[in-house]
Amino acid sequence: MLRQLTRLCVRYAERYIPNPYLYAVVLTFITVAAALIWTPSGLLKVVASWYDGIWNILAFAMQMALILVTGVTLADAPLVRGLLRRLASLPTRQAGAAITVFLAAAVGSWLNWGFGLVVGALVAREIAKRLRDVDFGFLVAAAYMGFMVWASGLSSSIALATATHGSALNIVEKVTGKTAGFGETIFTAYNLVPVVLLVILMPVALYFMGPEETDMKKVDPQVLMRQDEVAHEGTRARTFATVLEDSWLLTVLLVLMGVVYEWHTIAAKGFHLDINGFIFIVLMLGLLFHWRPIRYVRAFESGARTVGPILLQFPLYGGIMGIMTGTGLAGIIAASFVAFSTQHTLPFWSFISSNIITLFVPSGGGHWAVQGPFMIPAAVKLHVGAAITAMGTAMGEETANMIQPFWALPILAIARLGIKDIMGYCVIGLIISLILFGGSLLIFA
Numbered sequence: 282m283l284r285q286l287t288r289l290c291v292r293y294a295e296r297y298i299p300n301p302y303l304y305a306v307v308l309t310f311i312t313v314a315a316a317l318i319w320t321p322s323g324l325l326k327v328v329a330s331w332y333d334g335i336w337n338i339l340a341f342a343m344q345m346a347l348i349l350v351t352g353v354t355l356a357d358a359p360l361v362r363g364l365l366r367r368l369a370s371l372p373t374r375q376a377g378a379a380i381t382v383f384l385a386a387a388v389g390s391w392l393n394w395g396f397g398l399v400v401g402a403l404v405a406r407e408i409a410k411r412l413r414d415v416d417f418g419f420l421v422a423a424a425y426m427g428f429m430v431w432a433s434g435l436s437s438s439i440a441l442a443t444a445t446h447g448s449a450l451n452i453v454e455k456v457t458g459k460t461a462g463f464g465e466t467i468f469t470a471y472n473l474v475p476v477v478l479l480v481i482l483m484p485v486a487l488y489f490m491g492p493e494e495t496d497m498k499k500v501d502p503q504v505l506m507r508q509d510e511v512a513h514e515g516t517r518a519r520t521f522a523t524v525l526e527d528s529w530l531l532t533v534l535l536v537l538m539g540v541v542y543e544w545h546t547i548a549a550k551g552f553h554l555d556i557n558g559f560i561f562i563v564l565m566l567g568l569l570f571h572w573r574p575i576r577y578v579r580a581f582e583s584g585a586r587t588v589g590p591i592l593l594q595f596p597l598y599g600g601i602m603g604i605m606t607g608t609g610l611a612g613i614i615a616a617s618f619v620a621f622s623t624q625h626t627l628p629f630w631s632f633i634s635s636n637i638i639t640l641f642v643p644s645g646g647g648h649w650a651v652q653g654p655f656m657i658p659a660a661v662k663l664h665v666g667a668a669i670t671a672m673g674t675a676m677g678e679e680t681a682n683m684i685q686p687f688w689a690l691p692i693l694a695i696a697r698l699g700i701k702d703i704m705g706y707c708v709i710g711l712i713i714s715l716i717l718f719g720g721s722l723l724i725f726a
Contacts, residue, residue, distance in 0.1 A: 334603015
């Protein structure tokens with residue numbers, strides 16, 4: 282029955298889900314219409330908010346591009362490539378392959394969301410190079426499903442914000458005067474129980490979800506291998522330029538500078554891994570593992586090919602976020618759920634409203650900035666824990682990603698697939714995660 286339901290979802294996704302760019306365009310017009318209907322903003326205000334949002338996302342788009350390219354470049358280093366291939370060699374059938382990819386992505390995403398996004402897609406590619414009887418879209422979907430735990434993990438932007446004294450996004454502290462550490466958010470029963478259950482149940486679901494051989498959309502392993510080829514120069518004349526290009530000493534000196542900076546920062550402020558810190562560490566590791574500068578350059582240039590398909594879509598989502606925040610539409614959605622919440626149900630409705638807002642504002646920090654000011658005062662008024670209310674928003678962020686292609690863009694770029702190739706499978710992941718996370722908030726609230 283699960284396979285039949287999955288087949289139905291896949292069929293409708295292939296028929297009705299357009300290219301991710303057009304998905305973003307349609308979502309833009311829906312957001313414009315909603316802002317004109319439900320907010321007092323006029324057309325000029327909506328358009329101005331859209332325009333501002335396009336440019337406000339550029340720094341974040343650059344960060345995402347670097348996460349993607351530095352991650353792919355690191356994976357191309359001989360040591361890392363060997364580890365990925367060893368992991369990819371474990372499964373022998375499609376079901377085992379999907380489970381392996383999901384677990385790799387889930388563990389990676391819980392540790393750091395950027396790491397999980399890259400690792401899941403790369404393991405899927407390595408498996409597809411070796412196994413012919415697998416549906417590549419199914420494997421990539423399994424990788425994206427592993428992302429469902431990121432906001433419940435160590436790099437959760439909302440949990441990090443509520444634990445950081447003085448953070449501009451620590452709305453819990455601004456309203457209550459107190460911070461909420463990981464002991465009240467990440468390392469709690471209401472958060473860990475659904476994460477553990479998801480890690481247990483999703484592999485079971487994946488075992489039964491996979492398409493049968495007659496329905497598989499296979500990929501030629503040789504095509505993937507050619508796509509991953511890195512241009513290497515043959516024997517070169519020994520000149521001053523080539524000596525510099527092959528100088529491992531330059532790599533070591535540059536990495537040492539990075540080590541000194543990280544050591545000083547950790548000693549002074551403690552360890553904290555944000556987006557920039559993650560990119561920096563991956564960059565330094567990539568340089569070190571490639572050893573010679575020219576090898577890193579060649580691998581980086583090859584990896585940069587994966588960025589093109591996503592660059593056009595980030596500004597569109599920036600415009601959507603600009604409308605949601607600039608017109609107050611996101612706040613209106615959040616406030617409407619607060620209106621009928623009770624002491625027992627507020628965290629759950631924080632979760633549900635977050636699922637809706639995430640479709641338009643798929644950014645943890647930006648999302649929290651517009652939803653938090655409504656949820657936390659309501660939690661204080663209803664005598665509900667501010668931490669569990671905040672985590673309800675975080676959980677909604679991670680589950681709704683299964684039908685919001687924004688965070689799938691890096692994975693799809695690495696896999697060179699379209700959103701319709703994975704969305705049908707992800708709908709099943711959404712249903713399971715909604716039940717687990719939503720049920721946990723109702724039980725433990």
